[in-house]
Amino acid sequence: MKWVFVLLFLACAAYVHFRGRVRHRLGRQLLDHSTFMAPVNVLMYLCSRVPTRPFIVPEQHFPELEPLRAHWREIRDEALRLRELQQIKAAEGYNDVGFNSFFRRGWKRFYLKWYDEAHPSAAELCPLTTRLLREVPSVKAAMFAELPHGGELRPHRDPYAGSLRLHLGLATPNDDACFIEVDGGRYSWRDGEWTMFDETYIHAARNDSGRNRIILFCDVERPLRWGWARAFNRFVARNLIVAGASPNQEGDRTGAINHLFKYFYALRLKSKALKERSESAYYAIKYGVVAGVVALIVWW
Structure with missing residues (x-):
């Protein structure tokens, strides 16, 4: 059952990425918030009473x-x-x-x-x-x-x-x-x-x-x-x-998210400073975190 959910999520994320004529680079899309919301958004498209065009x-x-x-x-x-x-x-x-x-x-x-x-x-x-x-x-x-x-x-x-x-x-x-x-x-x-x-x-x-x-x-x-x-x-x-x-x-x-945002933004500033010092280290950490989250989902 776990693998069904994983495959469903991947299918929805792929649909969101390839939907339309204009697309983000794959690396950006992997970290885009729309990827994490993909299963919910696909549900909205399927249930929509109005056309799902731009x-x-x-x-x-x-x-x-x-x-x-x-x-x-x-x-x-x-x-x-x-x-x-x-x-x-x-x-x-x-x-x-x-x-x-x-x-x-x-x-x-x-x-x-x-x-x-x-x-x-x-x-x-x-x-x-x-x-x-x-x-x-x-x-x-x-x-x-x-x-x-x-x-x-x-x-x-x-x-x-x-x-x-x-x-x-x-x-x-x-x-x-x-x-x-x-x-x-x-x-x-x-x-x-x-x-x-x-x-x-x-x-x-x-x-x-x-x-x-x-x-x-x-x-x-x-x-x-x-x-x-x-x-x-x-x-x-x-x-x-x-x-x-x-x-x-x-x-x-x-809202609650905006009350917390200043703390997340402080972390964002630190990550931007790291990117200026060493792009290789920045991207290694960035994609390492994503890989770690994916591994937790797969093996949980």
Whole structure:
């Protein structure tokens, strides 16, 4: 029975790696968080009621989201007011594990909600947007996301397939030089227009337009065919994804994972220092740890 689980895990990991046209190098994929979530994600794909392709047309499958697009100008006004107050910003400490690497390349955010009620800061500063989001329960997480000129997000895939990503253009360059690529397909943001994609495909973004870009960024619960699958998805969200909550201001919730992140990041800094001194030692330890974990699983 143990070998059945091992082979099932390997099959799911291989499917995640070869899914789509764009792939990580095998060495990177072995250590990517999506590999460890592969069996759960394959289950989400099998149970999905919407197409499992890179881009999805939101109005065809999510009519409940239409009020967000209908009120995009009012939402934009709240986002621009936040920007004037310098509240759309990078995390002020090591308390946003999910997006920590993005901050180094110019990306900024202001959380509106994260698998829970609105942050107190969001309810105070963005009353209209948080009210609209409250009326659309399928939106599990939302934020304003800013990408300035010269900013970029390197190719990556998100770890969990229980949601789909919605981008609604608010204050964008309206320029093809500001774009996102999902599995090799490109979309350029426009004011008042939206796109939806499966964030477990490899995606990347750049802004070379000379102007700033602000969007409404939402994670929308993936519709699933069966009640047991929906219950499982919500269990994972309540007990794992919610632990990634990150604050805008003091008084906002910080999830358990982000409370621990500063300690893991200190270890990460030590590993980067080792890599600078000796790449061979760094990779020997890195792949040795992976081999050790695999051996424990196989022989347990």
